[in-house]
Amino acid sequence: MSDTADTGPVLAADGTPLKRSLAKALRVQKTRALMLIAPLLIFVFISFVLPIGNMLFRSVENDIVEETLPLTIPLLAKWDASTGELPDEAVYDALARDMVVAVDAKNHTKLGTRLNYELTGMSSLFRKSGRVITKWDVDADAPFKEKFIDLHEDWGNIEIWKTIQTHSSKFTGGYFLNAIDMQKTPDGIASQPESKQILVKLFTRTLIMSLVIMMSCILLGYPVAWILANLPARQSNMLMILVLLPFWTSLLVRTSAWKVMLQQQGVINDVLVWLGLVQDDARLIMINNQFGTIVAMTHILLPFMILPMYSVMQTIQPTYLRAAKSLGATNWTAFWRVYFPQTIPGIGAGSILVFILSIGYYITPEIVGGTKGVFISNRIAYHISSSLNWGLAAALGAILLAVVMILYWAYDKIVGIDNVKLG
């Protein structure tokens, strides 16, 4: 015992220095933990993180122009649009060769659709041209400049060429500009025409409505959380069921319930008419507008506010309030100066959670929101499934994701993701 202390490093049972042996044990422990986590980590990475990264990439990706017109684009790049003259014959010749290949592969309509986002009329130009160009023989039929302009007068329009030139780069910020109602034009960045400006409005509406929903959740959730935390256990468990049952009920059930309640021939209107508060021919319009979305979403998200508040309030000693009162505080002062500050972590956790959830909501606004009460998510879904402008959808998604990630980070700082509790 004493000799090891004198002669050098402490040794483990097998003769290696204890320090090294401990380090090895720690390394083994770390590896084992990582091995346990690895399968899930890989799974989540492949089936969740990668798809989202892929989507984000789509918001800047723009290789369709260059891929469809590989010969034209390099030649067009040398063309100086500011001279006000059309590109020369070489460009038209290259375009004819590219188009013949593209029409064969049926890619020209896709390109037309892509460029149509930037300049209306491009889609039909490419479609119409495609029908004629298939009959051309690229080697025998030159020169093409006159032919193109005969085919469609737009090929003699300098704006068309400028647009192709502007949007020929492999990557583009154009979708992000579109997402904030701006556009990339040959003359630089400009705002969209008035009639197309809806996205910024939608973003602001999404933010404002999420804030309203959050505020109403705080207002409705606070008293409920207070009473749940302060009643005797038996009674509060009974009342807790009333909070947890909606929490556990399918989202679509709750949404359909609100549709039943709010529509013009619905339960609330019927009751109001029966009471005589509302005339039968002047039933309230409570659905397919912002009111419907706010009411339904407040109801749906309220448990997410109540549960974090409740778990914070449970830990607050009732003696603090009594102490404050016995020191002469009025009811209000005791609440506002002593109780309320201690509940702020709960309010913060609940608010961020509700805000994050509501800002990306899709189903409920889609069903009860009509046109006035929809969120930015509904617009994303529209661009994915109806208008097929996937780049714009991805850009909108990227902006929304950035907002949510900032909030998520804040939530992690304030509450810590490890402390999220369910039910």
Next chain:
Amino acid sequence: MAKPLDTISMPVSLPFTLSLVGLLIAALSFVAGVSTAANFSQFLLTVMAGAGLAIAFAYALISLFDSARPAMIVSALLGCAIGLALGSAGAAVLGIILGVIAARLVFWVHYRQYRRGLPTYLTSNQVLWHYGFRSICGAIFIFLITPILVVLPLSFNAEDFFTFTPEMLRFDPEGYSLKHYRDFFTNNEWQRSFKNSLIIAPIATIISVSLGTLAAIGLSQSHVPFRRAIMAMLISPMIVPLIISATGMFFFYASIGNWLEGSLGFNKTFVGYIKVILAHAVLGIPFVIITVTATLVGFDRSLTRAAANMGANPVTTFFKVQMPLILPGVISGGLFAFITSFDEVVVVLFVGSASQKTLPWQMFIGLREQISPTILAVATILVVISVCLLTTLELLRRRSERLRGMTPS
């Protein structure tokens, strides 16, 4: 004013009771007056008459009876008689109920029973606030639960309406039927989507529970490098808006699916199921991680060390010692994952094709396009399922607490 504290059961002054009851009834007849009265004088008359009748009624009860019970009986009989005079059995029942409540209320106010169970030192304002606050909370609870309760009776509607028919309000058996349930159980579309949900949700749950539990055990070790970053990544499917996850998966899984079909020659439907199941498994993972790590916080590490000491290998230790103790957490995580998949509509809408149509998808279509009350029948069935799940969870939570109470910490 300065009454001694021990006179709590003494009646308050008669004018107080009478004016309170009068005010209450005046408020009620205000509503009735607004709805029925043709002009202002008629309206005023309704309110005055209501309040006057109520005051007279309360005065009669207080002066005739000393305790609440006989007053309630007499008042109930009175209500019953009025109801019968109005001509229907329903009105008589309503009359009895209202009579009992009215008499109870009068005595509750008059004999200060509202102070029972409250600290004696509260001022009148505090008592008023106490009841006011309770009423506010009650209203919020009603807001929380009413939409769900309204759906249940409406699903038995005999008509194809989304609202209560006069027959239903009269409790006429003609007004009720099981036809929407019959539709659900016979209609092919609904049955197929229900079956799809029952295929997809359990498999997705199994994937997320098995991978999630392993990872949670790994995460709860004492030395995990990058613990915070890993945790943030594993929880992110819960935080990222569903529409974004759905968009990402839409592009990505489409190419994966094409690859599976093209180069491996899998059946299109089969590939569709794989895509939806994988997508749902990812969405369920955060719930498993959260619940299982929460359970592992209370797990005593010395138990595994003791097992290893007695010669058990890690696998035996896991299944014989650790697993039984954390099982409640694992099961409740599994339930969360199950309900997430079972209730999910956005992702399946984007990733799946028509042959993977799930129950929520079918409901979503029903709500958006052809509105059929069968949705309400389905909703009722889902509410019943969620009640069962909730009960299971509660039982599990209690069991887990009991187990933890037994383990030394």
